Structures are given as structure tokens and as C-alpha cells.
Amino acid sequence: MTLVVEDLHAGYGRVPVLHGVSVSVARGDIAALIGPNGAGKSTLLRAATGMVRVSRGAVRMDGRDLTNAPIETIARAGIAHVPEGRRLFPGLSVRDNLRLGGWRARNEDMGTVLELFPRLHERLDQVAGSMSGGEQQMCAIARALMGRPDFLLIDELSLGLAPVIVEEIMARLGQVAAEGTGILLVEQDAGHALEVAQRAYVLENGRITVTGKAAELAADPRVRAAYLGV
């Protein structure tokens, strides 16, 4: 059971961003995709979930071809995407946001995700747009998990969040993966992502430049210098 992105070429209009990127995540694993601003990390996620057109290459989930399928078809196939900027429904309550997360799967049972993120419990009736950044990120991930996805793609989880919150959320993601969901973390701030991930990729200028076990990458002097600020 894997999500495979193979030789992916994609971009915006005539501007190509990705030049043949291959990434794969197995269910139950966490993979980290790190790289500098503008490398094409978000574009990769957007292409994988149908938000950006793929011009060449393929997106496959367990052998099923999802290349250029409509966004909702890919979501219904079991791939959840926590997009850049979270994209919560800001005028709706946390409860309604979670209900929408479970919309496709007709899942109204919030118990599991609230156990994962207990802070959301007190916030259920609060308007999502009024919460702190960390809470909004938790809500976005919880919303994605409400659909009981096989794969979870998260864009810049740590952006703008305090390190202690990032650690808290990352720890929860370990639990989620252990229960059988495959997670692809896209991060500019590589430290936390490399700690929880098994596998990691470095994306630079639309190409994968380094691949390997996350622990090996974390020890690689080049990666350390460029992405860990050590």
C-alpha cells in the first residue's frame, strides 16, 4: 500500500516548477520532503492532489492511476491534503470544520481526533478563524483525519508555530502513522520533520537532489548546513 509520485512534471501556466520528481510513501510510514523556499514542495503536493495540472509523470495510489484526476476524486480515493495556509473554513465553528472533514466518509465521530488533539475539545463551538495558529493547524490536521484517509499530505506544518507546538503535533503524527496512515510532510524547517520521518527527500529547484533514511539525512553535513542551520 503506497502512494507513488513518479517522474512528475508540473508548473503554473508555462512556468515549469517540477522537473521529474519521484517520491513514495508507504502506509504507516512518515516521509519528509524538505527544501528551500520556491523549490516546488507545495507544487508537488498540489499536483499530487489534483490542484495543479501534471504535464508528465504519474500519481498512483496502490496501483490506481490518479494523475490529473479531479481534486474531489483524489480526496475520495483516500488522500487527504492539509494545504498551505491550512484553508480552514474560517467562518464555521471547529465542529463544523470537523464535520466537513468527515463529510465524504460520513464520519461524524469526532472522538478519535479529539483524543489526538484534546485542545480542540474546548474549542468545538468557537469560530475556526479566531483560534491561534497552532490550534488552527491542529484543527486542519484533525479535519483531514476525520475523512479516515490512507494518506495524509501536510504542507508546512511548522510555519509560524512555536517549536513546542510543532513538537506536540509531530508527536501526534507518529501515533497517526502507527495506526496505518502514510504521511508526507513538506517542511522548510527540517529539524522536527527529520526526527519523526523514516524516509526523507531534499527538493531543490524542482529536482530531488538527496534521498535516504531520515536519520542519515539529518547526519549529512550538507543537509545539516543547508536546512538544519547547524
Add this chain to the structure above:
Amino acid sequence: MTQFVQATLYGLLQGGLLALVAVGFSLVWGVMNVVNLAHGAFVLGGAYVALELHDALGLDPFVSMVPAAAVLFALGYLIQRYLVNLVVNAPIFITLILTFGLEMVLENLLRVWFTPDYQSIPTGYAQDSLRLPGDIRIPYGKLIAALLAVAVTVALVYFMRRTRTGLSILATGMDRGAARLMGVKARHVYALTFGIAAAMAGAAGAAEGAVRTFSPADARSFTLFSFVVAVLGGLGNMWGALYGGLVLGVVMSWGSQLLSGTMVNAVAFALLVVLLAVRPQGIAGKAFYASRVEV
């Protein structure tokens, strides 16, 4: 004093019905960012469905609100799915031109089918009045129309907030891309929204048919009133449509006491201009849809 109370009551009743006329227009604008200039033609469509059912089966126009809503729902769904969806991502100017053309086609089809003459749907009771102390009279027709209209509008609000389908419509209106990521089929939601809006218009039209005369040329004024109500109440805000309808109804009713017939429309638009200057987000004015994101 009696005259003032009488005018205010009339205005409130008329306003309740205006809310139902406009709620679909506001919904479509808020959710799809489409200003549907054909909305008034949908209202008249409902009135003519009620007229036909009355002539053929002797059905009461208030009972005909249900079949009128059903017919208009189907019409609205199909028009959205196979026509408006083609341009729904286009700039608002393109959708304006399309719905303007649609309005002309529908209005003239009504002329061809039903003649341009004024029609009315007679009932045995609509002209009778409830007498209140102080020599105030409320015609039963207007009273029933207003109560039913407000009930349907309130039911729509609850439908949007409480049901699975309603929630998907709200979500799609706020952020279509994010809604699609939840597995919501935006095309279907748009067609459904347009269908619901047309159904509300159809029901409103049947009720209008019971309390006034109508002709195909009224399509435009229904669209204009819908526009004013939607902006008064705040776009896409369905409680707002109710407030907006009541305010517009009362203001027009007062205006008609003081001014000659055609000046009433001027009063309606003066109200719109003042409101846009003073409180552009509308009366209910929560920035519910302010954070729209296109994907």
C-alpha cells in the same frame, strides 16, 4: 396614526414575502459569486406554474408553492449544470452577460406562452381581511403569503446550517478548493445551490400570484428587489435576506403612503444607496463570506 400602523403592517407582510423572493438570489451570489439577473424570471415562472395549476386543477396558489418549487428546482439545476457552470470561473462580468441573456430568453418565453397581459390567481379568501382593533385590516392573502414565506426562509437557513448538504454548500461558498479537498463535488453543489435558489423563487412566485397581479414584464422588478434585499441583508447571508426583505417592505410601504406609485422604486434604491454608503456590509453584516478564496 392608524394609517401609519396599517402601512407598517402591510410593509412587514410584503417584506416577509420579499425575503423569500430574494433569498435564493442572495444564496447564489454569496456561494457562487454569480449575480443571477434571471432570478426574477424564476419568480414569475413559479407564479405561472401556480396559474396553470389553478386553471387546470383548481389548485390553491399557496398549495402550488410546492409544485412550483419542484419545477423551478429542476429548471434551475439544469440551467446551472449545463449553462452557468461553463462560465462560473469567468469574471463576474461574463456571468452577468450570460444571466442577462437568460433573463431575456425566459421573460420572452413567458410572453409567448402566457401573453404579456396581467394575470391573477383568484382565491375565495385572499381579499377578505382580518379586522384588528383601531380599524386596521390585514388581508388574509398577504398574511398567509408572508407567514409561509418567512417559514420557508427560516427552514432554508436551518437546512444550510444543520444538514450535510447545506454544510457542503456553505463550505463551497467559503473556499471552493478546500471544500473539494473534503471530497465535495463542487459542480454538483453549484447546480444544487442554483436549483434550491430557483425553487425558493418558484415558491415565492406562487405566493406572489395569490396576492397580486403579474405579467412577464415584472421579472425585472423582482430581480431588482432581490438585488436590494440581498445587498441590504449582506450577500449570501440568509438571515440577512429576512432582515433586508422586512426593511425594504416597510420602507416601500411608507413611501407609497407619501409618494406616487412609481416613486416607490426610487425609495427602494435611495435606501440601497444610503446603506451602501453607511454600512456596505449590509444590515446583518457579519463578514461571513469576506474570506472567500478561489482555487
